[in-house]
Amino acid sequence: MQMTQWRNLLFALPIMFCTPSFANAQSLTPVDLELAFIVDASGSIDDDEFQLQRQGYVDALINPKVQNAISSGFLRSIAVSYIEFSGSGCTELSVPWTRVHDLASAKDFGNRILARERLSCFGGNAVSEGMALAITSIEQNAFEGTRRVIDISGDGPNTLGAPIEFVRDTAIANRITINGLVIHRPEMPGLEDYFRSSIIGGRRSFVIKAENRQTFAAAILKKMILEIADNSSIDEGYLAK
Numbered sequence: 115m116q117m118t119q120w121r122n123l124l125f126a127l128p129i130m131f132c133t134p135s136f137a138n139a140q141s142l143t144p145v146d147l148e149l150a151f152i153v154d155a156s157g158s159i160d161d162d163e164f165q166l167q168r169q170g171y172v173d174a175l176i177n178p179k180v181q182n183a184i185s186s187g188f189l190r191s192i193a194v195s196y197i198e199f200s201g202s203g204c205t206e207l208s209v210p211w212t213r214v215h216d217l218a219s220a221k222d223f224g225n226r227i228l229a230r231e232r233l234s235c236f237g238g239n240a241v242s243e244g245m246a247l248a249i250t251s252i253e254q255n256a257f258e259g260t261r262r263v264i265d266i267s268g269d270g271p272n273t274l275g276a277p278i279e280f281v282r283d284t285a286i287a288n289r290i291t292i293n294g295l296v297i298h299r300p301e302m303p304g305l306e307d308y309f310r311s312s313i314i315g316g317r318r319s320f321v322i323k324a325e326n327r328q329t330f331a332a333a334i335l336k337k338m339i340l341e342i343a344d345n346s347s348i349d350e351g352y353l354a355k
Contacts, residue, residue, distance in 0.1 A: 141256075142256060142257055142258035143193075143213065143256055143257050143258065144189055144257075144258050144259075144260075145189055145191045145192050145193045145213060145257050145258070145259050145260075146184075146187035146188060146189045146190070146191060146192055146259065146260050146261070146342075147187070147192040147193070147259050147260065147261050147262075147263060147341070147342060147344075148192070148193045148211075148252055148255065148257055148258075148259035148261070148262045148263070149192055149193070149194045149195075149263050149265060149341060149342070150194070150195050150197060150248040150251065150252060150263070150264045150265065151171055151194065151195065151196045151197065151265050151267075152197045152198075152199060152241075152244040152245060152248055152264060152265065152266040152267070153167055153168075153171070153196065153197065153198050153199075153266075153267055153268075154167070154198075154199065154200075154239070154241075154267060154268035154269060154270070154297070155198040155199060155200045155232060155233050156199070156200040156201065156238070156239050156268075156270070157200065157201075157237065158239070158269055158270055158299070159269065159297075161232075162327075163297075163327070164232060166327055166330055166331070167267065167330070168227050168228055169228070169331070170330055170331040170334040170335075171196070171224070171227060171334060171338075172224035172225075172227055172228060173224075173331060173334075173335075174331070174334045174335045174338045175194075175214065175220040175223060175224055175338070176217060176220045176221055176224060177335055179335070179339055180220075180335070180338055180339055180342060181216075181217060181220065183338075183339055183342040183343040184214065184215065184220075184342055185216075186343065187342070188260070189260075190215060191213055191214065191215035192213075192214050192215075192259070192342060193211050193212065193213050193214070193255065193257035193259060194211070194212055194214055194223060195207060195209060195210060195211045195212070195248075195251060195255070196208045196209040196223075196226075196227050197244050197247055197248055197251075198230075198233055198244075199239075199240050199241060199243055199244030199247075200233050200235050200237075200238075200239075200240065201235045201237040201238045201239075201240060201274065202237075202238060202240045202243065202274040202275055203235070203240075203243075204233050204235030204240070205240060205243045205244045205247050206233065207247065207251060208227065208230045209223060209226045209227055209230070211251065211255040211256065211257060212226075213257070238273045238274040239268070239270045239271065239272060239273045239274060240272070240273075240274040240275045241266070241268060241270075241271070241272035241273075241275075241278055241313070242272050242274075242275045242276045242277065242278045242280070242281045243274070243275045243276075244266070245264060245266065245278070245281045245282065245285065245292070245313075246275075246276065246281050246284075248264045248266075248285075249264075249281070249284060249285050249288060249290060252264075252288070252290060253288065261291070261317075261344060262288075262289060262290045262291070263290065263291045263292075263293060263341050264285060264290055264291070264292045264293070265293055265295070265337065265338070265341060266292060266293070266294055266295070266313065267294070267295035267296075267297060267334070268294075268295075268296070268297060269296075269297035269298075269299045269302070269305070270299070270302060270305070271302075271305065271308050271312075272312070272313075278312050278313055279312055282312065282313060282314075282315050283315070285315070285316065286315045286316045289316075290316060291315070291316030291317050291318065291319050292313060292314050292315050292316055292319055293314055293319055293320055293321070293322075293337060293340075293341060294309040294310075294313050294314045294320075294321040294322070295321075295322050295323075295324060295333055295334065295337055296309050296321060296322070296323040296324065297324050297330065298323060298324060298325045298326065306321060306323050309321045318344070320337075320340070322336060322337045
């Protein structure tokens with residue numbers, strides 16, 4: 115897609131999707147949070163890392179701390195979706211938007227993540243495509259969250275599609291916060307700074323870094339708790355660990 119086409123599509127989003135009719139707004143299910151997980155499934159992620167990522171999100175959702183954060187909200191429920199991206203044209207909404215309000219609904223969502231076959235489409239890193247799909251799906255889903263968050267994890271920069279900054283700015287204009295989980299790669303020492311400058315944004319956005327496979331699950335859990343609880347008392351030093 116040419117730059118002008120991307121620009122027109124992205125800047126049209128606030129107009130197209132942010133002014134629902136009164137009837138449509140009345141039919142939306144209220145939740146404390148709309149949370150879109152965007153996960154790297156590109157060629158730089160081997161099969162073990164791919165399964166580790168999926169299992170990390172599954173385990174975090176059923177963790178007692180996350181369950182407590184969900185039940186502590188005013189509406190005691192959140193809406194989640196799971197998006198995987200790789201090369202251009204290979205982004206998919208792997209698990210559609212689902213209301214999670216207890217352990218059973220969290221387990222069901224997690225089982226659907228694990229049941230999906232992996233995308234077999236490599237060659238580049240279309241981060242912006244994943245983020246654009248998340249924005250559109252947030253605007254078009256059947257939920258109305260008090261907050262809207264995109265949770266994106268990856269081990270590389272955007273290399274395909276629209277400039278990631280355009281997509282990020284569109285998300286922010288639509289009242290969506292983008293948080294990042296950086297998966298450490300020795301050959302990309304500046305990736306955390308890239309996430310901070312080009313990917314994350316919005317209200318109380320932050321980046322957490324997973325240094326290795328052993329710390330990946332813990333990083334997902336910490337990030338998910340912060341997103342669901344909307345904990346403003348956590349300082350930057352804690353978030354950067």
